[in-house]
Amino acid sequence: MNQDAADYQERLSHLGISRRQFMRFAGLMTATLALPSQYAARVAHALLTAPRPPVIWLEFQDCTGDTESLLRSSQPGIDELLLDVLSLDYHETLMAPAGADTEVSLSQTLARYPGQYITVVEGSIPTANNGIHCMIRGRTALSIVREVCSNALATIAIGNCAWDGGLAAAAPNPTGAMGVRGAVPGLSPLISLPGCPANVVNLAATITHYLTQGAWPDVDSSGRPYFAYGEELHDECERHDHYEAGRFVLAWGDEGHRQGWCLFRMGCKGKETDHNCPTVRWNDGTCWPVAAGHGCVGCASGSFWDRMTPFYAELEDD
Ligand code: SF4
Incomplete structure (x- = not known):
């Protein structure tokens, strides 16, 4: 067994995932992205060797359904693999720090990885009345999302609310709820994964595409990847x-x-x-x-x- 293979084995055993389960996951990613099946080995290699991109996961007007979708995935190991492949530096629901310490985690990640982190946004952003309907640590969601997304490597809007405002934007939309594309116009790259909640397989496939190809998947005019939203x-x-x-x-x-x-x-x-x-x-x-x-x-x-x-x-x- 060469060093690479030994390292893989060690990482997988650390996660409690067998090689068979891992190759099944790589096969699932390959199929979801509609890549030829021979790409599975390349996908597996990329998942285990690519540098772990830092992730800032923001939650605004939401029900935490997309986070639940991530954590409750029953495909063996998707959640463990995603949390291992990524460096989830900031996620208010999952992180250990609380209160003022969360502010420190966010500002440290922004300062340490300018232009290198992925932002995942869950939930809609209220824009009515200067955004006062969702305040976090005294700041509006609108000001936070604009600051964090504007210096990200890429932004992923997960779930219907982060895409176009979702439930909160239903008529009469009292909070002026918007998705990321409305709240931060011109943001690029912005990949949107609508669904209520979004399926974590599509989040995993989007990140796998980036780690494998070095590019984000092609998207339609509203930011949705064709591999997941291209068919009726x-x-x-x-x-x-x-x-x-x-x-x-x-x-x-x-x-x-x-x-x-x-x-x-x-x-x-x-x-x-x-x-x-x-x-x-x-x-x-x-x-x-x-x-x-x-x-x-x-x-x-x-x-x-x-x-x-x-x-x-x-x-x-x-
Ligand atoms: S075939 Fe019938 S059940 Fe299936 S998606 Fe179309 S309308 Fe719905």
């Missing part, structure tokens, strides 16, 4: 053939529901949603809402609380 969810859905054949669930628990027919008439918003939810899935890749028998609520779509509600009302068909 409806086209990838396992119930699609039932849709085409006109076999619809008409009441919860009816024969069509028991047979796994299409949920369109029960309000499924899959035709209005671009996301890789049906292929990446949740719970160790085993399930996603439609597979569990509930329609897609369009949580990765823009203004989804205003556009996709009521969730159980049928979309107008085209």
